[in-house]
Amino acid sequence: MSQRRENAVVCGASMGGLLAARVLSEFYGSITLVERDVLPKAAIQRRGVSQGRHLHGLSSRGYLVLAELFPKLFDELMASGASVVDFADPSLIYVRVGDHQLNQAGEMSQPEALVTCVASRPLLEAHVRRRVRAIENVAFLEDHDVIEPVFGQPDRVTAVRVVNRTTNQERVLGADLVIDATGPSARTPTFLETHGYARPPEQKYAVKLNYSSQFFRVPDGTLAEKIVLVAPTIQRSTGAGLLAYENSTAILTLIGVAGHKLPTDLPNVIALAAELLPSQITAALRAAEPLGDVSARHYPASAWHRYDKLNRFPKGLLVIGDAVCSFNPIYGQGMSSAALQAQALRDSLADGDTDGLSRRYFRSAAKRLTPIWQVNRLNDFAVSPVDGWRSIPQRLLNWQIDKLMAAVANDMVLNEAFFRSLQLLDPPGELLRPSKLIRVIKGKRRSSSTTVPSSLS
Template structure:
């Protein structure tokens, strides 16, 4: 493929910005990534990524997408100690909306998931981007893009230093705090409408060192529900320690002390897990974070949009992080960007917005129904969200003891087989029969 652009600039060295830079490196003579934050030369938490101190799970689909962008990434992570989720029932304890799945049976179809910490994954990807010959990462802030009214396009970026840097293409990868809607307003374009769900999530996280041999699991998740609005996630990371994140939904506060974390673990985790956690040693300081609103900026609906700039990553859509799908959806956006560029057609921004909307919609719908119908969130809710949420609650109840249903859910939740969480009529019938048998057995024993 020939070089379509002389120079592209990416605002933000987030995972989204790094993935965008990797894709653009194939079609640009030069790519410059600008990042206001200092970038460590090893895996480490960054001030600009406060959510990085909390648990992150790289789902199987996300691992595949990142590997396609950065060949050898997964093997190198494993060599650096990143755990692999093996296909064993004792390797994961997964709870969703008050139901526990995947612990009683071995899944039939093999698929591999990886458990890097957010700093580890970001560092692995960043060092690969730095190694690309025509990509440069500069630790300097961008004040705003430069816009030419006569041309109707963005022509570069203005740095905090006052220097203007020309570019054929600018990528806004500044995350949830993006100022692109305000810039559009300034340039005379409409702002995108925003779909939102007020999830009201608050996090508390603390690292623990648990003596070796106490837990076979690598991932322990007990999701929140209407009845239990506080959940917990425990992930075993490459440093040999466990990151333990507790979270409250619908503005319910999570534990604020180590003692409260341990008490919550006693209440909602298997006894052997909470016992192991109590034998663990707390490390470092506690971390806090809040995520009030999931937000999708609908650039795909705009009829007018300036040339020369594209929004990317969380600047377009940020999902409820307790579902663990954000990094995977960023990787899918990168695949969309690559496909749109390779098509060779003009109007990059509108076509990317449409492609991203196509992959975003089913996942956004799934999480919105889960939040609004099952997690006490507030926001615009269609009349059918509640009955669909109720039916899915019944499906999850059956999946607790039916390995076929559990496997279907876990693979779809991991975005492997499809982005749509819609059971087939056969699976719906299986759910009804399964729950009917359980109801009859309970009635006979009463």
């Protein structure tokens, strides 16, 4: 029997929770968004989004989903100083993998799809939060911790218990649907186990990622590029990313894989950046004003809670965002992953009654997450030192990556296909189509026309 759709509660007001609330507003009479922080009105950093102090990107696929859910959102962001970047314009992008610079001038067949918005996480989230606040049937309950969902019927969650962080007063919010969007530390697996359900199987692998980030105010005219990425390789465990944000600000993030320790003081951060980045970008950083201190973080492992594999799951409960799957943050896919899961939620709510919702939703979300997880797993394996027999497939993988990147750097058809895959517009398998493989095989390496730092030569 189908359950009513009157009240829904979303636990957590980060990007996954905001997008879930937006989708639920089409299907439920009222939505309450519970958040432990007191949310700022302005676009400033907040405690609950530690990743906001590091490089944060939105893929083209995520851009399209947000544009659909929030019409004119990116016009508003541009009015606040953000940039909409066209990947067909090589002057705005610098991407290097090993010896291969991938942003090449040339004509793309579908350039209109390869766009994204470059904005700081606080600015993007502030605009999305403002749009969600404006939805008539959505209310925010801030400064509250979620204690746990509440069973009101056998096998059905009908409420969630919360507590005010200031007064310690508890209350129970009735709900026809509760969504856990509380991030990687979400307690739903423990809640399930406590109430006699199986924990979701967990896919997990060590990443041992370190990263150090510094915000800057960059003088006008000194930095042409909006998106910069130099990927770490098996030969060199460090990489760098830079995004030009709103109001002449930029963020530099240094990347250390396989446990490589990074500097946490500004002079040494700039020194390492100079080894990795083209000279004109380093010059812009040296001329820039540092904003605040260097922020450092460690990311031990990527994890995916496979709720789609469970045979039994409470009705009236779902999980979304990083609470389902947390990706290596250097790939900048967390917000886009949340957007894809919001799409899965929307489709699942539209497809049938609520009794079969969890199965439909988790399976639909898994289909969207699987190719991203698989590619991330391969990329992380490629740059992580291994011993014994595992070094043989790793060497083969890196040889294949090198040949592919050499071809991508010199062939606009492959270049567009690569960036479409990187931006989650096409599945990774597009690059394995016979027509593309033939171009890879025929591709010949040539040196990049731009100056390469001596350490990369």
